[in-house]
Structure formats: structure tokens, C-alpha cells
Amino acid sequence: MTEQSTGDVxxxxxxxxxxxxxxxxxxxxxxxLVEDLSAHIAAARAExxxxxxxxxxxxxxxxGDPTAIIAEAAVGEPVAPPAxxxxxxxxxxxxxxxxxxxxxxxVPVLACAIGLxxxxxxxxxxxxxxxxxxxxxxxxxxxxxxxxxxTG
Amino acid sequence: xxxxxISAWLRRGTLEYCVLALLxxxxxxxVELVRELAASPALTxxxxxxxxxxxxxxxxxxxxxxxxxxxxxxxxRYYTLTAxxxxxxxxxxxxxxxxxxxxxxxxxxGSP
Numbered sequence: 001m002t003e004q005s006t007g008d009v010x011x012x013x014x015x016x017x018x019x020x021x022x023x024x025x026x027x028x029x030x031x032x033l034v035e036d037l038s039a040h041i042a043a044a045r046a047e048x049x050x051x052x053x054x055x056x057x058x059x060x061x062x063x064g065d066p067t068a069i070i071a072e073a074a075v076g077e078p079v080a081p082p083a084x085x086x087x088x089x090x091x092x093x094x095x096x097x098x099x100x101x102x103x104x105x106x107v108p109v110l111a112c113a114i115g116l117x118x119x120x121x122x123x124x125x126x127x128x129x130x131x132x133x134x135x136x137x138x139x140x141x142x143x144x145x146x147x148x149x150x151t152g
Numbered sequence: 153x154x155x156x157x158i159s160a161w162l163r164r165g166t167l168e169y170c171v172l173a174l175l176x177x178x179x180x181x182x183v184e185l186v187r188e189l190a191a192s193p194a195l196t197x198x199x200x201x202x203x204x205x206x207x208x209x210x211x212x213x214x215x216x217x218x219x220x221x222x223x224x225x226x227x228x229r230y231y232t233l234t235a236x237x238x239x240x241x242x243x244x245x246x247x248x249x250x251x252x253x254x255x256x257x258x259x260x261x262g263s264p
Contacts, residue, residue, distance in 0.1 A: 033204060036182065036203040036229075039226070040199075043181065043226060044183050046224045046225020047224060062190070069203065072205065073204035075164075
């Protein structure tokens, strides 16, 4: 009984060392690795038959130094992911900013242009009063409006 | 350069394919596969270092894993070769022979 708990402590300690060594790796990678290693340990322990502390220590020794396992896990992992990833993201941000700036400039300019056109229209059509009702009938008197309306 | 470093360099890029080749002869569970490879000290430093490698092969889609009940303990994770893994293995075998021959030729290590 005490043998069993000593074994569990040894295994827990080993896996904790793996986690500590893997502090610089993506957490999901370390989780997966710890899961694989604990599955290995559990299966190998089950195959031991009678488990002694010596046998378990040998088992863990064969698995090897946690730092060596983590070093292998770091192969192919981007060691400095912020460096290559950051510039495109900044460029993306720059593009977004430029687009925003463009919108910020174009919208008021367009608004001013529309405003000016509308203002001119009122000035010409509505003879200065600027009342909406005026601008509608305004062109009508210039043409022979009553004859058109009588036919319709 | 230490001999250990040289063998580590040589293992890079070849050990993956040794795993695929082993799985080519049938599925194996983690402990089984790892012990078979670690039996050749020239191929493996320690058993544990093979798990990150297996994880890479899984992510590349070269191997697949399934959990199966074990008669003596917790469920075992079995590794199988995928079709992509088979193709990769075939390509490696094609490249390996001329590569090995060329290195042997230059090194003077080829068999007479």
C-alpha cells in the first residue's frame, strides 16, 4: 500500500518536472506530452507485474530526462513566434488605419460636396427662402404647368 | 563536436521515417513502439524523446491514433500509419538510397 503511494509520488514528481521544463512551450503541447507520458507510464507500470520502487525508477530513467524530452518537443516549434508573426499583424493594422483615415477624410468631403450641391439647388430653385415646399413647384411656373395638369 | 551531437543531427529527419517504417509492418501502442525504437541506441536517446516526435507525426497526418482496451492495464493508444504516412515513407525510401550511397562514396565508408 505504501509502495503504491510512493510510486504515485515518483510519477507525479516526474510529470511535474516535465511541466516545469516545458514552461516556455505552448501549454497545449505540454498538456499533450504529459498525457502521452502518463499513458506510457501507466501502461508500463501495469506490465511490471509486481511493482517495486526500483522497477519504477528504472522505468522513469528509461523515459529519460524531462529537459531532453522538452528539448525534442521544442523542435519545429517557433522559438520566437512574436517576431515573424508581429510584422504582418502590424501591417494589417496599418492598412486598417489607412482605410479608416480614408473613410474619415472622404466621408466629410463627400458630405460637404453633397451639402454644397443641395445648397446651390435650393439657392437657384427656391429663390433664397430655402423652404422645401418652394423648391418643388418652383420649376412649374416656368413651363405651362396648368395645361399639363389638366390633361392628366 | 561531441559524438552525441552528431548522432542527434543524423537522427533529425531520419528517425521520423524509422517510426513510419515500423508502423508500416502493423499498428503498435506507445510503449511497444517506443521500446522497439529505443532498442537501437543509435536511433534514440531516451524513450521519452519519441513522444514529441510521435505528436509531430500525428499533427502532420502521417499517423493516426486509436484507444484500445488492454488486458493488463489502462487503455492503450495505438498508432497506425495513414495513407499520407505510407506515401511519405515510400518517398523517403526512394531518396534515402542514393543519399546514403553518395555519403558513403564521399566518406569512403561504403561497403566494398
